[in-house]
Amino acid sequence: xxxxxxxxxxxxxxxxxxxxxxxxxxxxxxxxxxxxxxxxxxxxxxxxxxxxxxxxxxxxxxxxxxxxxxxxxxxxxxxxxxxxxxxxxxxxxxxxxxxxxxxxxxxxxxxxxxxxxxxxxxxxxxxxxxxxxxxxxxxxxxxxxxxxxxxxxxxxxxxxxxxxxxxxxxxxxxxxxxxxxxxxxxxxxxxxxxxxxxxxxxxxxxxxxxxxxxxxxxxxxxxxxxxxxxxxxxxxxxxxxxxxxxxxxxxxxxxxxxxxxxxxxxxxxxxxxxxxxxxxxxxxxxxxxxxxxxxxxxxxxxxxxxxxxxxxxxxxxxxxxxxxxxxxxxxxxx
Numbered sequence: 411x412x413x414x415x416x417x418x419x420x421x422x423x424x425x426x427x428x429x430x431x432x433x434x435x436x437x438x439x440x441x442x443x444x445x446x447x448x449x450x451x452x453x454x455x456x457x458x459x460x461x462x463x464x465x466x467x468x469x470x471x472x473x474x475x476x477x478x479x480x481x482x483x484x485x486x487x488x489x490x491x492x493x494x495x496x497x498x499x500x501x502x503x504x505x506x507x508x509x510x511x512x513x514x515x516x517x518x519x520x521x522x523x524x525x526x527x528x529x530x531x532x533x534x535x536x537x538x539x540x541x542x543x544x545x546x547x548x549x550x551x552x553x554x555x556x557x558x559x560x561x562x563x564x565x566x567x568x569x570x571x572x573x574x575x576x577x578x579x580x581x582x583x584x585x586x587x588x589x590x591x592x593x594x595x596x597x598x599x600x601x602x603x604x605x606x607x608x609x610x611x612x613x614x615x616x617x618x619x620x621x622x623x624x625x626x627x628x629x630x631x632x633x634x635x636x637x638x639x640x641x642x643x644x645x646x647x648x649x650x651x652x653x654x655x656x657x658x659x660x661x662x663x664x665x666x667x668x669x670x671x672x673x674x675x676x677x678x679x680x681x682x683x684x685x686x687x688x689x690x691x692x693x694x695x696x697x698x699x700x701x702x703x704x705x706x707x708x709x710x711x712x713x714x715x716x717x718x719x720x721x722x723x724x725x726x727x728x729x730x731x732x733x734x735x736x737x738x739x740x741x742x743x744x
Contacts, residue, residue: 411440411727413720414505417447418474418492419512421710427511428455430716435465437717438724444505446471446495471495477709481515485523493517497524500702507703507723509694511711518554518697518706525702528732530739533562534699536637536706537570538644539578542628548574549633552695553641560604563587563634567614568738569698570632576729577722583631586620588639593619600636608634613738655683693718696726698735703727 415431417424424447431443442465445452449470456466473491475484488494493512497520499505508525510517518536527534535551550570555562567585574583587605589597594605596619608616620630625643635643659680662673673680693715694707703726707719726732 411507411724412442412444412505413723414444414446414469414496414499414508415716416493416496416508416510416512416517417445417452417468418471419510419517420707421511422712423447423511424452424455425458426712426716428452428459428461429713430711430720431466432459432461433713433717434720435463438720441465441720441724443467444469444496444499446492446499447474448472448492469495469499475513475516477513479513479516481513481519482523484513484516485520493520494524497521497704500704501525506727507705509705509707509716509719509723511694511707511709511716511719514553514706514709517704521697521700521702521704525700525704528699528701528736528739531569531699532565533558534697535566535569536640536695537573537698538695540644540647542626545628545631546578547625547628547631547633548578549635549640549643550698551635551637551640552644553637554697555637557638558600558636560600560607563600563604563636564607564611565699565739567608567611567616567632567634568742569735570634571614572734572738573696573698573726573731574631576731576734577725578631580631582615584629585614585616585632585634586618586630587616588625588633588635588643589619589621591619592621604634613741655680693720693722696722701732703732 417427444467446469449468452468471492473488475491475493496508500508501524533555536554537548537550538552539546539548548570550566574580589601662669694705697704703723705719705723
């Protein structure tokens with residue numbers, strides 16, 4: 411498997427990118443990498459990290475797309491950027507997957523314009539994996555499509571189902587529609603009409619509406635919603651988890667000697683909880699619906715997060731998730 415990596419994408423590039431790639435090479439013997447970016451800078455980083463193997467090809471790119479640039483304009487104007495060069499490698503089938511920790515807007519725009527959509531896909535969707543009390547779950551869509559139609563959400567459900575089966579190894583995953591109430595008649599026109607369509611889909615394990623308070627249990631495997639709702643859930647979830655952990659630690663450390671001893675004894679528990687809610691463990695979010703494996707890594711990814719995004723793309727590839735999504739959508743269109 412060959413993977414293209416945006417060498418200049420992310421807050422910690424190129425150091426974190428090169429570190430993550432080297433970690434992945436040490437763990438997986440069947441991977442080759444194409445790192446895009448200014449050749450001298452990437453090669454200097456490889457030298458700093460003492461890499462002398464033959465599994466990395468540096469693809470020279472003279473431009474970089476920053477987070478404060480307009481996504482569509484940047485993709486159209488900066489053809490020689492590290493991101494565009496990485497996406498072109500997937501479009502040309504030189505590489506099987508692309509990973510970037512750079513601008514989310516530019517990445518999603520580039521995936522759609524350069525890699526292209528799967529035939530029949532109305533809107534691709536950003537699909538992060540989130541930690542739940544009883545197991546991980548997925549949100550489809552988490553920000554790519556602010557305004558949606560009911561038929562888009564039905565496609566999200568099918569794509570999410572195949573990704574969950576392939577990467578999280580869950581047979582017949584449960585599908586839930588995020589809504590303000592569990593009753594069918596609750597919600598706006600989008601959720602009411604989507605509910606009707608999902609109920610009619612015999613090939614989906616649709617369990618009905620899911621209220622936000624029930625999301626964190628992880629009992630529903632794939633949560634379907636428009637990108638506005640999904641992105642709000644994602645950011646609220648991340649912020650709440652971080653804040654609650656900080657409050658617990660601060661309260662215990664400011665409540666006398668006994669509490670401090672208790673905090674010390676509970677340190678392994680806190681560490682385990684923190685790990686469970688750490689985005690670095692999950693790697694990145696796939697952009698489902700485009701005709702290639704496209705993984706968006708967190709902007710502040712370190713080497714560990716990049717390595718896990720690589721693992722994620724390998725599982726995507728090895729389990730033929732892309733082919734299965736195409737098969738599902740073809741069957742539905744017949």
